[in-house]
Amino acid sequence: xxxxxxxxxxxxxxxxxxxxxxxxxxxxxxxKLIATGLFLVAAAVFLGCVLLGNDAGPWVGYVxxxxxxxxxxxxxxxxxVTALFRHPLGxxxxxxxxxxxxxxxxxxALGVFVQRNxxxxxxxxxxxxxxxxxxxxxxxxxDPEHARRLGDNxxxxxxxxxxxxxxxxxxxxxxxxxxxxIRSTPAAPLLAKVLEIAVEGGHHQDVLSSGLRGLSRFxxxxxxxxxxxxxxxxxxxxxxxVDDRVFAKAFSALQKFVGEVAATPDxxxxxALDLRLQDxxxxxxxxxAAAERLEVVKAEILEHPSVREWSASLWGGLKKSLLELANxxxxxxxxxxxxxxxxxxxxxxxxxxxxxxLDRWVEGAASYVVEQYSDDIADLVSGTVAxxxxxxxxxxxxxxxxxxxxxxxxxxxxxxxxxxxVIYTVAQLIG
Numbered sequence: 094x095x096x097x098x099x100x101x102x103x104x105x106x107x108x109x110x111x112x113x114x115x116x117x118x119x120x121x122x123x124x125k126l127i128a129t130g131l132f133l134v135a136a137a138v139f140l141g142c143v144l145l146g147n148d149a150g151p152w153v154g155y156v157x158x159x160x161x162x163x164x165x166x167x168x169x170x171x172x173x174v175t176a177l178f179r180h181p182l183g184x185x186x187x188x189x190x191x192x193x194x195x196x197x198x199x200x201x202a203l204g205v206f207v208q209r210n211x212x213x214x215x216x217x218x219x220x221x222x223x224x225x226x227x228x229x230x231x232x233x234x235x236d237p238e239h240a241r242r243l244g245d246n247x248x249x250x251x252x253x254x255x256x257x258x259x260x261x262x263x264x265x266x267x268x269x270x271x272x273x274x275i276r277s278t279p280a281a282p283l284l285a286k287v288l289e290i291a292v293e294g295g296h297h298q299d300v301l302s303s304g305l306r307g308l309s310r311f312x313x314x315x316x317x318x319x320x321x322x323x324x325x326x327x328x329x330x331x332x333x334x335v336d337d338r339v340f341a342k343a344f345s346a347l348q349k350f351v352g353e354v355a356a357t358p359d360x361x362x363x364x365a366l367d368l369r370l371q372d373x374x375x376x377x378x379x380x381x382a383a384a385e386r387l388e389v390v391k392a393e394i395l396e397h398p399s400v401r402e403w404s405a406s407l408w409g410g411l412k413k414s415l416l417e418l419a420n421x422x423x424x425x426x427x428x429x430x431x432x433x434x435x436x437x438x439x440x441x442x443x444x445x446x447x448x449x450x451l452d453r454w455v456e457g458a459a460s461y462v463v464e465q466y467s468d469d470i471a472d473l474v475s476g477t478v479a480x481x482x483x484x485x486x487x488x489x490x491x492x493x494x495x496x497x498x499x500x501x502x503x504x505x506x507x508x509x510x511x512x513x514x515v516i517y518t519v520a521q522l523i524g
């Protein structure tokens with residue numbers, strides 16, 4: 094399969110080793126020293142046998158053949174292992190430095206391998222079923238300590254999110270959202286519904302009663318002011334005692350009327366109010382002119398500087414309150430959030446039917462992602478490997494497998510020596 098090479102950041106030529114890689118490097122160096130030491134021992138034994146010659150006895154031939162074969166085996170395996178990662182002795186021998194030279198092809202093959210063996214619906218579904226995502230998620234969420242951690246993360250996430258957003262942009266968006274929402278919502282049907290509910294429940298009469306009682310108190314509190322106003326408006330030739338009697342009688346009649354309306358549930362004024370409200374409800378629903386007048390009033394209210402200032406400041410107040418509550422572990426918001434997390438976790442943990450639904454959803458979502466983006470994931474693998482430095486890649490791979498490969502050199506030294514001994518012994522027996 095041909096993959097597109099995606100553009101990914103280039104890995105630096107020299108990346109600091111992790112603690113695990115440092116341990117691996119120490120082990121690799123140790124194994125290289127052991128393998129090289131065995132080769133040097135075989136070489137020393139071979140040189141000693143050469144210096145002794147055959148006069149020292151027949152055993153010299155056996156030892157020399159063993160040491161000679163050990164050196165050959167060690168050198169052959171050293172060449173084979175070294176050729177994987179670099180040119181032996183720096184000599185550009187054909188078919189050496191395989192990993193650096195074929196790094197891109199290895200990356201592409203790795204991408205195809207991952208795609209075909211891991212990024213498939215069947216493999217993914219089987220793995221998800223064995224994990225039991227929903228059950229484990231429920232068990233994790235049901236732990237109050239985990240819920241508390243999620244609460245801490247909520248505060249941190251909201252804080253970070255608020256720092257990314259520009260307050261001016263969000264404030265303008267909220268202002269526009271609120272204004273456009275109110276402007277696009279017809280006021281007449283909404284007001285008609287509110288008034289209808291008020292009339293059916295008698296709430297408008299409660300409001301009227303409260304208003305009348307308030308009016309009565311207002312009149313009592315301002316009786317002197319009203320009397321003074323009457324005196325100012327009365328002609329100068331009218332005696333003051335006349336004004337006093339007229340005011341007292343009018344004030345008493347007004348208070349009596351207000352008290353009667355407030356105390357009488359079936360007062361004529363209340364019935365008249367019912368009729369007027371019912372007529373107005375019908376007009377709001379059937380009379381375009383009434384609806385249009387209400388829209389004009391609504392527009393005037395929305396355009397008022399105080400209302401615009403309030404809508405524009407919504408985000409600032411909401412942001413401040415939300416961040417304070419989200420970052421306060423003892424706030425009602427945090428407590429409710431954490432208790433909701435725990436409750437949901439307990440429900441998910443104990444409800445097999447809910448677990449099955451969530452598992453099916455997770456499996457479907459994961460399968461969709463795999464089917465839609467498996468090529469891209471494979472491209473990411475191959476493209477990332479293609480961007481790596483060849484020498485650095487070779488060194489990193491050697492750190493992972495090099496220690497085991499040094500056993501090949503050790504085995505080659507030992508097996509080569511044994512093979513040489515067997516061959517020499519057979520030759521002696523035949524001869």
